Amino acid sequence: MFSKPWLFFLLAMSVCAVAFAQTPAAQRTAAAKPATQSPAPPAAHVAAPQTPADDSDFGETPISADAVDLGTIVVGGRQPGPGLWKVRKGDHVLWILGTQSPLPKRMQWDSANVQRRIVESQQVLLSPSLSVKSDMGFLRRLTLIPSALRARKNPDEKTLQDSVSPVQYARWLVLKKRYIGSDRGVEEWRPVFAALELYSKAIAKSGMTLDALADDMVRKTAKKHDIPMLSPKVEIKIEDPRAALKAFARQPLEDMDCFTRTLDRIESDLGTMAARANAWAEGDTESLRDLPFRNQFVACSNAITGNEIARKLGIADVQQRIETAWMTAAEGALAKNASSFAILPVGQLLRDDGFLAKLAAKGYVIEEP
Numbered sequence: 536m537f538s539k540p541w542l543f544f545l546l547a548m549s550v551c552a553v554a555f556a557q558t559p560a561a562q563r564t565a566a567a568k569p570a571t572q573s574p575a576p577p578a579a580h581v582a583a584p585q586t587p588a589d590d591s592d593f594g595e596t597p598i599s600a601d602a603v604d605l606g607t608i609v610v611g612g613r614q615p616g617p618g619l620w621k622v623r624k625g626d627h628v629l630w631i632l633g634t635q636s637p638l639p640k641r642m643q644w645d646s647a648n649v650q651r652r653i654v655e656s657q658q659v660l661l662s663p664s665l666s667v668k669s670d671m672g673f674l675r676r677l678t679l680i681p682s683a684l685r686a687r688k689n690p691d692e693k694t695l696q697d698s699v700s701p702v703q704y705a706r707w708l709v710l711k712k713r714y715i716g717s718d719r720g721v722e723e724w725r726p727v728f729a730a731l732e733l734y735s736k737a738i739a740k741s742g743m744t745l746d747a748l749a750d751d752m753v754r755k756t757a758k759k760h761d762i763p764m765l766s767p768k769v770e771i772k773i774e775d776p777r778a779a780l781k782a783f784a785r786q787p788l789e790d791m792d793c794f795t796r797t798l799d800r801i802e803s804d805l806g807t808m809a810a811r812a813n814a815w816a817e818g819d820t821e822s823l824r825d826l827p828f829r830n831q832f833v834a835c836s837n838a839i840t841g842n843e844i845a846r847k848l849g850i851a852d853v854q855q856r857i858e859t860a861w862m863t864a865a866e867g868a869l870a871k872n873a874s875s876f877a878i879l880p881v882g883q884l885l886r887d888d889g890f891l892a893k894l895a896a897k898g899y900v901i902e903e904p
Contacts, residue, residue: 619648632879
């Protein structure tokens with residue numbers, strides 16, 4: 536799971552990004568009421584979920600009869616995917632694709648309509664992110680791998696059983712047997728790392744995937760058609776990664792909340808996650824809005840970014856900085872481009888205090904799918 540050199544920094548990036556992507560959806564955004572718009576044409580066939588757009592084939596074909604809601608059984612086959620949100624300022628428009636995680640593993644996304652909007656645009660805004668930089672070269676970064684592997688372990692050679700309560704550990708053992716198996720290495724990990732490993736294994740065994748299907752398709756389509764891409768991101772410069780890793784390895788984390796919430800979600804929420812995955816695949820925005828959503832990732836992100844080392848590195852306020860970076864990029868795109876395209880977590884799009892609500896408060900016109 537952690538094959539990159541800087542475990543702490545990559546974990547901070549990945550957990551913060553997932554926390555951002557998994558922000559729970561609130562009730563309908565008051566300022567973002569649906570507006571009248573022409574119905575979108577039927578989607579065309581794309582052979583595989585991550586296949587880039589064909590140069591010429593955006594033809595219309597009907598969705599097959601197997602694209603149906605199967606409740607908590609994860610759908611497969613060709614699916615239409617979600618509609619697009621539309622932000623307007625005068626005659627300039629920003630199309631936004633709402634992303635969802637996890638998604639059905641065996642789904643084939645009929646993404647031709649989305650690809651068409653990308654090709655018609657002058658700029659694509661990729662998902663907002665956190666970027667960690669250092670002056671170290673590639674070979675020197677490779678030497679950090681042993682330190683990174685040590686940093687994910689509990690300090691003072693404690694085991695997971697030593698770090699959590701007996702009740703939590705009993706729950707862990709049941710879920711570990713079901714989704715991870717007999718791997719004993721994970722027993723040496725800090726609770727936050729063990730929780731994330733358990734979550735990823737549970738998702739995979741439930742017919743879903745954490746792969747960034749939508750992000751990959753958008754990147755490939757934009758690259759193929761030479762559409763400029765902009766990644767709204769926050770960059771953090773790490774002067775001495777080795778010293779930071781060593782400090783992190785000694786740093787206790789407040790990660791019990793993350794561990795407990797992850798167990799809760801795996802025990803009781805996999806069915807709802809499958810239903811949300813189905814709703815995204817089928818383009819059912821109302822179900823995405825109405826289905827209950829439990830989110831452990833904010834707690835896991837706080838475990839990483841809430842400690843003294845993170846504050847010294849400038850990671851503590853990363854969520855607000857990422858939001859500011861995206862808003863700046865979106866308003867810039869709307870100002871200069873007749874048509875732009877963006878990717879955002881669907882939870883952000885459905886929040887009362889999300890980006891769409893903030894844009895609406897500034898006078899932009901919002902149209903829902």
